Amino acid sequence: MNVNILYFASLREQLGTAQETLxxxxxxxxxxxxxLCSRGPQWQQALCDNPHLQMAVDQTVAHRDTSLRDGAxxxxxxxxxxx
Amino acid sequence: xxxxxxxxxxxxxxxxxxxxxxxxxxxIGAVVTFVGTVRDINQGDTVATLELEHYPGMxxxxxxxxxxxxxxxxxxxxxxxIHRVGPLQPQxxxxxxxxxxxxxxxxxxxxxxIMDYLKTRAPFWKKxxxxxxxxxxxARDSDRAAAERWSQ
Numbered sequence: 457m458n459v460n461i462l463y464f465a466s467l468r469e470q471l472g473t474a475q476e477t478l479x480x481x482x483x484x485x486x487x488x489x490x491x492l493c494s495r496g497p498q499w500q501q502a503l504c505d506n507p508h509l510q511m512a513v514d515q516t517v518a519h520r521d522t523s524l525r526d527g528a529x530x531x532x533x534x535x536x537x538x539x
Numbered sequence: 540x541x542x543x544x545x546x547x548x549x550x551x552x553x554x555x556x557x558x559x560x561x562x563x564x565x566x567i568g569a570v571v572t573f574v575g576t577v578r579d580i581n582q583g584d585t586v587a588t589l590e591l592e593h594y595p596g597m598x599x600x601x602x603x604x605x606x607x608x609x610x611x612x613x614x615x616x617x618x619x620x621i622h623r624v625g626p627l628q629p630q631x632x633x634x635x636x637x638x639x640x641x642x643x644x645x646x647x648x649x650x651x652x653i654m655d656y657l658k659t660r661a662p663f664w665k666k667x668x669x670x671x672x673x674x675x676x677x678a679r680d681s682d683r684a685a686a687e688r689w690s691q
Contacts, residue, residue, distance in 0.1 A: 465664035535678035538663025
């Protein structure tokens, strides 16, 4: 299946990418994270070693055990600082 | 985007927005407004400009959910949330929250609730330009604590 992945703010800058479409077998956000972090230390550091990492699936706050579907929009971002 | 939740680059005029919020509503007896503005100093450093990034789509969804929750918890006749994005300068307005109710307590409490939830749940991120270069603003524990008091 395909998922559309978005990266925001400091994560976007650290990873040098704002968006990608990935073909994956990952059933959950956690599995997707493991797949992304296996790309190298930069990914590991920004995502998997990041205790403050926030995530959303289809524009709703999600967790590592949130399941994915074909065509899902997955977003990774740091804690929010608006207002 | 809903009429009462707006994410925009343009500035807003407080009087115009309050007039719109109250238009034709003789049942409203109290209006509370909060305006957040850009400080020229943060954590001891001069801030030259502020860039506000957001997650288009999820931002509007999150703000609408916060607004709906405020209307569930308090007796509100109407409410409005405007948040600006893009480059901003010190003294610029960033955010407007306005709540209208029959009696003041609902409007006061709901305005605080909306701001506290907005600061911890709506996907906006601030990046400051300081003399030492650009930096992303860190989330504050005090904001998390302020939001948590509403779940007690």
